[in-house]
Amino acid sequence: MKHTWPIDTVTDAAQARIATARLASAYGLSPLQRTRLTAALSAHLRQCLAKGGSWLLTLYVTGTAAEQAHLHVTVIAADPAAHPPWRTSVPCARTPIAEDGSVPDSPEVLAESLLDADEDAGVLLERLAEQEQLVAFHREELHQTNQGVLALHAELDAAGQAQREAFAAEHRARRQAEDARRRLTFLADASAALTSLNHDEVVRRLPELLVPEYARSVDIWLFDGDDERRPATPHPAAAVTAARTGRPQYAALEPGGLPGVDDQPASALDPERPLLCVPLPTRRAPLGVLTLAPPGDRWDPDDAVMLIEFARRASIAIDNARRFERNRDIAETLQRALLTDLPTTPALRLAARYLPATHGLNIGGDWYDAFRQPDGSLVAVIGDVTGHGLRAAVMMSQLRTALRAYAVDGSSPGTLLTRLHTFLHHLQPDLYATAVIARFHPDEPTLTWAAAGHPPPVLRTPDGQVHTLDAKPGAMLGIPLNQQIEDHTVHLPPGSTLALYTDGLVERRAQGIDPGIARLADALAAFGPAELEDLDGSADRVLDPLLSDSERDDDVCLLLCHVAQHAAV
Incomplete structure (x- = not known):
């Protein structure tokens, strides 16, 4: 099995070294072999980090049943032409005792690796002490018979000095590594602390x-x-x-x-x-x-x-x-300029809420509008242009203006959406939108509505029953498709409340949209008739349970339309 580790930072190199040491132990390498392998690998990784760039460490085992198995370690640069690869191999067991190349990114694992390295070094030191005792024994015998032992003694002293110097150098290297780790940790913590947008x-x-x-x-x-x-x-x-x-x-x-x-x-x-x-x-x-x-x-x-x-x-x-x-x-200045002042009538009261997404610019393509047609009908619309930012907001403003212009001739909601579909497809072929238009008829207890790719309206009747108006909607506005969007009509007794909204209110990435629509229906059903008289307060009480999470990936738009008990639209 082949194991690979990308190396870009000192932490990556340390984790790769830990994983190599673990796999070397799993394949039966002795402490001496492991120490030689990891020391050579550490020296090369240090050179790689000094050169900079990205590197890839690969470890695998080769060998047939008749041959000695070998553990191969290779370090290759992202640009092989600039830096030649480094390779080494050592004999090993063909089948590992346990094979796990993963290394959790935590200080505990780094500390454990440091202790394991010290343990291997301790084994080597014990062997070195045994050899020194044996040399001392023979030196004493040779001293009595041959003056040449003095030269051997001098060589041993030099070896001991070299060993002490090596230990001192290792101590300095560890201290320098600890200082480097401290500085890198500080920079990482400081970068995390400086992420404020204020x-x-x-x-x-x-x-x-x-x-x-x-x-x-x-x-x-x-x-x-x-x-x-x-x-x-x-x-x-x-x-x-x-x-x-x-x-x-x-x-x-x-x-x-x-x-x-x-x-x-x-x-x-x-x-x-x-x-x-x-x-x-x-x-x-x-x-x-x-x-x-x-x-x-x-x-x-x-x-x-x-x-x-x-x-x-x-x-x-x-x-x-x-x-x-x-x-x-x-963005906030532009958004305030684009929001609509809702008309006020004795028969139909309106309340709207717009909440921008908590990430990025506080502007998007969600919009609401309400206006009268020449025959006295009142049209309420809510829509959502795909995307965020100034482009979506500008397109939303153009759609709102076009809708008001198309509505002058008293067209039905389905006709208005069909015209908007054609308008958007020719104006911005790569931009799409969804919308719902509801038309309240004067002196008639009926509601005519049409939808294009938008979440369905939710209607609460005076008896407290809540209905999702999910009759067949049209497709999204602006897609390359010829469509005639249909009108739908429902009975609208006095005291009814219609909720129009965008998907940011009800859709959650982990749950989908249906649970959110059900929560909206439950919130509307929980209101009493007296509570709906305060429509602005009702709009806030609808938002609270649906937006309990503080982070919103999408804009939220809500438009409540409440028909008075005894009045014409």
Whole structure:
């Protein structure tokens, strides 16, 4: 069986090394063989990470019944032409004791792997101690018979020194790996903490993340006037240089020698305190400068590199939050301009609610409208243009305007939807919509309605019964299909309430749409006649049980139409 692991980061390399060690043990490799294999693999993975890019580690076993089985390990770059592959193989058992190449991504697994590596190293040390005892025994015998043992003794001392140096180097490597893991963990946690779409919140979090571990103080200088809300303070010359050049600057009495950072004289504002001034870059120009004072006398060079990367991520977070806020303000302004003021009549009261999706821009293609026709009938419509954003909102506005224009001649709902279908297909062939139109007749207890690919209206009669008006609807508006959408008529006694809505109210990805329609029907059935007199309050009470989850992937639109007990439409 072949096992593969993609390697892009230090964490990927560590998990691949753990999985290799586990599989080597499963195929019966001795501690010595496992240690040699994993040490060679670790050295090569370290080189791969230094070169950068994506790598793929593959492990498999070959060998027939008559041949010795071998465990093969291969590391190949995403671009094989740029970096030659690395391969090694060791003899192994043909059938594994247990084979599991999966490694959970957790600190406990990494810690367990570290202890397993120490255990293998302990076995080697025990063998080395036994060999040293044996050598010492023979050295004592040879010392009495041959002066040449002195040369052997010197060689053994040199080997011991080399071993101690190797252990010291391993200790340093482990400490460096732990420091690298700490920095990567900090960057990962900081990136997660800076995901807010409120740029003030992002700016506020920056000092909290850095002080006191990586900085004694933090000053954030933004160029676009946000600092006007704070008292004006002078900025160090190194910060001005960083803003002008776009490169990090280090101002101190002595050069810092930090990688990727230019040295500057000490700041005149505080000559005794070193300062690291890092620009906040974007694709266009820096947003500002992050000025830090070290937590001690100076920064570790690797910490300085990490802080520069932190500033880059913080800049992206601030820039994204500002873009979102600007687009959100534009979207909310446009959405308010597109919402319709509902007509008021003694016989028919209307209440509408529109809630944007909680993800992305607060604008979409859902809409509602209500207006009178020349014969006195009142038309209520609710619709949904596919997609989100400004394009869907503009198309929704055009459909609403076209519908009002088509309705001037008193056409029925089915005819109006048929015309809208033709209009949308010719205007935007790649855009579609759904809609329901309900027509309340003057002086007649009837309701005429038609639907095109839209969730069915729900009607509550005065006796508390709820009916789903699911007679045959038309297809979606705008699809490449010639269709004539039919009208449907139902009896509408006084005191009835009609609910028109979009799928964002009733559809949930894990459940579908039918359970949501049933919950809407239950909510309408639970109202008493007196409660429906307060139609705005009833609209809110309908939304509460259906939108108990705070996250909405789609816009929500609801239009309630209540016929008074003793009045004409």
